[in-house]
Amino acid sequence: MLVTSIFKGAELSMLVPLMDRILNQKKIIVPDHLPEFLNKIVAQLNAIEPQALLTFLPFVILGMLLLKHGFVYLYQYLMNDISQQVMRDVRSQLYNKIQSQSMDFFSKKRTGELISRITHDVQLIENAVSYAVTDLFFQGFSILIYICIAFSIHFKAAAIIFLVFPLIALPISQLGRRLRKIAKSSQERMADINSILLETIGGIKVVKAFCTERFEMDRFHGKNHQFYKLKMKSIKRTLLTNPLTEIFGAVCAIIIILWLGRQVMHQELSFGVFVLFFASIMSTISPVKKMGNVNLLIQQALSANERIYEILDRQPTIQEKLDALELPTIRERIHFENVWFRYDEESGDVLKGINLEVKVGELVAIVGPTGTGKTTLANLIPRFYDPYKGRVSIDRTDIRQVTFRSLRRQIGIVAQETFLFNDTVRANIAYGCPQISQEDVESAAKKAYAHDFIMKMPQGYDTIIGDRGFRLSGGEKQRIAIARAIVKNPAILILDEATSQLDSESEKFVQEALDLLMQGRTVIAIAHRLSTIKKADKIVVLDRGQVVGIGRHDELLNSSPLYRRLYETQFQT
Template sequence: MNLYRRFFRYFESLKLKLFLGMLCLVLVSVANLIIPKLLENFIDLLTNSNVRDLNSLNLVVIGFLVLYFFKGIFHYGQVYLLAYVGQRVVLKLRMELYKHLQYLSLAFHQKMRVGELISRVTNDIQVVENSVTLALPGLIGQPIIVIGAVIMAFVIHWKLAAFTMTIIPFIAIAISKFGAKMRKTSGKIQSHMSDITTIVQENFSSIRIVKAFSREEDEIERFNDALCKNFSAGMKAVQIMATMTPVIELISAVGIVTIFWYGSREVIRGNLTTGQLVGFMTYMAILVTPLKLISRDLSLVHRALGALERIFEILDVKEFIREKENAVELPPIKGYVKFHHVSLRYQAEEEEVLKDICLEVKPGQVVAFVGESGAGKTSLVNLIPRFYDPTSGKITIDGYDIRDVTIDSLRQQIAIVPQETILFKGTIAYNIAYGKPDASMEEIVMAAKRANAHDFITKFSKGYETMVGERGQSLSGGQRQRIAIARAILADPRILILDEATSALDTASELLVQEALQEVMANRTTFVIAHRLSTIVNADLIVVLDKGRIVEMGTHKELLEKKGYYYRLYKAQQKNKGGI
């Protein structure tokens, strides 16, 4: 679909306000076109020695005052209504983009840079906003003035006006050439802004690592390189703008001087009055300003088109985990999970990361996945809440193929406690209740107590209303993890996924978290990913993965007796005193 047509679909629900705003814009433009005519009459009254009509003079003055009064009213309507339309369109576009990103698959988000996405939601939308609120009214109002001024010029003196029209094509060609260059340069500017946003986001979220490796100077240099590239692209845009305006002004100036020379000759010959010449020149002056503004507005539009291309590029991505049209609600489950010959590859051209997985997990069982990095542990558990769909095979829960049920009803019965606990900016209570927003304060406190979090929370001066800050950085790793466990407890899932939940904690914090985990795991089907094998010796079933395949299954005791893959992993960790 044409980029313009696609964008203007966002205006459809605002047609009335857009029409009224345009009407006010037209009336303001008409008022601007009447002013030179009044000025022409005013000068002719003064210069005509045969006429000394004070009533006519009074009428002209009153006409000026009335005209400016109504022009002011219409100007207010124009500015307010068109600004409202512009802001609403930008709001809808930004909301649609954000909503679309929320529902795109995990695979999409994992291959995209966070800073790139942030830039498209913020910087690119801002460019579009500037175009809608500044350029759009101008590109509608200025042509009206141009056309009106040309018509009035022909009415005054058609020969002089016809000569003037020979200049306009040169201006149009200049605008077209410079506009094409501006659009290309604007795309580069937006791309460089994405790089800058990405670098800032990565640096601030990883500042601890930066400092640990003393990479501050390198990060500064990386940021400076991105700024320099953006500066160069920005200066290229400035160069285009700085060249375009004087070129158009020069063409216009040559025309105006020539027009003034020819018009003066016509006045001397008696073919034109002084007032008419002043009126004609005023219309030409009016004509020059819109042409200059049109060139500026077109530059903004070309920048916006570059930004819109990047926005629609995201909106055109269809990487969804699709829900069937006849999907049913998954009823309350017991937690019986079965993998039926499941295989997975992320991209068609890539090797399978999971190969023919067959696994049966009974309600309430604790199943641990072990293996080296890249063995497929996380990929396997990500299939359960449908973050990905298997390439082949199927997964059933209580006999329901998870692709046949609604995604919400599936995920509402699953909770995840990840290795890197994610907390949102807000209160501790807000974060605990994230999976159950309608939870009462009593429920939140009870979940915190069961997660061994209540004691440290109440030590804060504001207790559960304490703000945790972005990503929960004001709390220790163990505290964040216990809040995440409280969140899982409050959600009351039937299936629990623990993704290396204690691997980053010190011994004291791990003991508290392990106690909390035992509480949340009780009577729930639990899938555990653990590097420290000592933490899963009591699991009902240990599944050993290697290169995407199940190579061993059994209890801790059974696997040690086999003296196979698991035995070697366990002994290696024992030798290294717990190892990983």
């Protein structure tokens, strides 16, 4: 940077007086206060014949050009490399931070918003780092060099001109402040756009079924148009920086021409020096202009930076203790001791003083009306959430004392909704256990009654399942999820039975697969199937966050009116 700036200055400061010496055969005149070594160079140049100088000049130009561009290339390469590395690290850090957040974070933040921060906001910072920071130093340095040249040529004139400089800085910084506000709004609009995209492409079936394509198009266009308007608002202001600096440049030019031009006419100053001074002042205009644009990029980046730090600074609400223990494989029981839980202060308690014991190897069925907290209760076991009062323990160890890995390694979850990755069938089954063999994958698939339909797929286990498993039926998806749980081979199984009806053929397969999966494990089943309930060692009836009955099927039919009602209306035979 230093070298290229000096070259730029040197090119200018050498060429003009040299041309004057060659073409007009004039000696180079310099002010008396130049440093001694420059005086010596000038004296030598004055001694050389103009003809000899002319043959020497092309080589000087060529040499300087090569050197300059060599340095520029190297410098720009290095700067870009640094900025790309910074961006790569920011993206990864953001992703890591998002991944390490607790479940509550994801139910509060829109996915589109998070994606927007990793893509759009980081891009804004990239612009600033790769262009602005480079330019800030580069142009700043150029300006400094030209100022030095100008001062060494004509101190008084230079002093007057640079006194006017702050006049231009003021309106430009004012513009910058406005731009930062606009940038914040446009980043928010971009997050809206991303959210709509995700929701409407993910939920395309609902959109089609309700014929709301037009409505969604209009909604998208609305946000898109808001983004456009904000962008234009900021462009309108950005475009002002150039004329501002140009006008300032013109004022400088006028001062120089009127004042120094007169000195040239009175032979007090050589034409060569006049041109050199003029050129050095005019050369500052372009870097000043670029600095104005740098200001815009930096303001946008600062606003993006705030949004990124909002996430980077955020600590997960559920954290592992620093001295967390390794939880050994369950031997005795899972114990809920007077557990109280709520999602947030305003919405009130979801679980109210739950006491429940699940002995190892038991199948415990949890039943209750919809929205009573069955899924919530199950979510406390892998510590997706922490109770605010009471504790959940495994073999007498509070699960808040142990590492996530040692706890969650033991727990398999087959959830209400199956989620499959857009990857091969094999990768979906072996998720989290990438090192397992093909035989193990196949054996799990067989136990999950999935092998046969997988083999019928075009590439068998290597078939890619579309996003959210679009190419599979509901029952097939469930069986892949069951195979995944079999591969994990957890000691504790949490089974959240889907209420959606499968056709009886599919249902039979899923049921048999689940039966195999449950064998030999401690199972907490949020049950809707009568077959699961009848097999259970213990049925827990939950109502509005409280346990209102515990027992076997026959006992509860007599003792719990709620259970009887559920049995008559909800359980699928």
